Amino acid sequence: MPVASPAKPKTPVRKAAPRAKAPAPVTTTTLTLSSKNYSSWSLRGWLLARFAGLPFNEVMVSPDDADARKELLLLAPSIRVPCLTxxxxxxxxTLAIAHYLDEQCPQAGLLPTDRLARAHCRAISGEMNAGFANLRSALxxxxxAHYPGHKIWAGALPDIERITEIWxxxxxxxxxxxxxxxxRTMADALYAPVATRFLTYDVALNPACQAYCQTIVQMPEMQEWIAAARLEPDEIEELDMDF
Incomplete structure (x- = not known):
């Protein structure tokens, strides 16, 4: 009677070692920003970079910086914050940053693909970048802050009418x-601070514009920015007047 061969010992199955998480990408790109509560230009630049998907490190300018304070109070000859490096x-x-990011990150869609829509987007973005001075100073x-029932200065009304017409x-x-x-395009980033102003000062809007304001402030990026703004300890008395 044949003798059965002894069973071969089973080779232990090696479990694959868990993959190490890839380290976060190191970037030397910086975006210099001013106050997150007050600086509409900083918000625009930050949103543009986030929309573009460009990794960057924030460099915050001190609220005590004289030049930054002049920009916030609309007393500077030009606006140099935000600044992208x-x-x-x-x-x-901000408009230069928008077009630079569109060149560097074309897949982000900061400008529409359609030629006519792209021209339209450029036009209203330029209008926001260069115009509406009365709105900026009045609101x-x-x-x-939130000012329910705020009485709008008459000089700002044409700006509000034009913006709501655009929207x-x-x-x-x-x-x-x-x-x-x-x-989302560069136009949404450029007009986003206006949406916050309309909500802060309780500006009466048509239903479409009211819905657009809510769409903007509910974006995850905006929620992140607003949360950071509320944590800022510093206040600028001239911008916190009792309306």
Whole structure:
């Protein structure tokens, strides 16, 4: 009778070692910012960089910095914060940052793909960047504050009317929820601080514009920025007047 061969010992199965998490990408790109509560220009630049998907480190300017304070109080000859430093380039002026990021990150869709929509987006972005001085001075950005029933200075009313005209036209033409449809563009970043102003000062808006304001402030990026703004300890008395 044949003798059965002894069973071969089973080779233990080695479990694959868990993959180590990839380290966070190191970036030398910086974005210089001023107050998150008061600086509408800083918010615009920050949103543009986030929309573009460009990793960056924040460099915060002290609220005691004389030049930054002049910019917040609209007393500076030009606005140089935010300032993006990337791959040897140094870019200030929010609209310049927007176009630089569109060149560097074309996949982000900061401009619409359609030629006519792209021209429209450039036009209203330029209008926001250069205009509406009365709105800026009458309704300064203040994310910590809320003034129900605020009486709007008459000089700011034409600015409000023009902005709501722009928004209403874009939302009707491109279908919303953003100004140029489903894709967020540079125009949404540039007009985002205006949405916060309209909510802070309880500006009466048509339903489409009211919904757009809510769409903007409910974006995850805006919620992150607003939360940081509320943690800022410093207040600028001239921008916290009792209206």
């Amino acid at each position: 990337h791959d040897g380039a140094k870019v200030w002026n 300064p950005m203040n994310l910590k 209403t036209d874009c939302l009707a033409t491109y279908g919303g929820p953003y100004l140029f449809g489903a894709q």
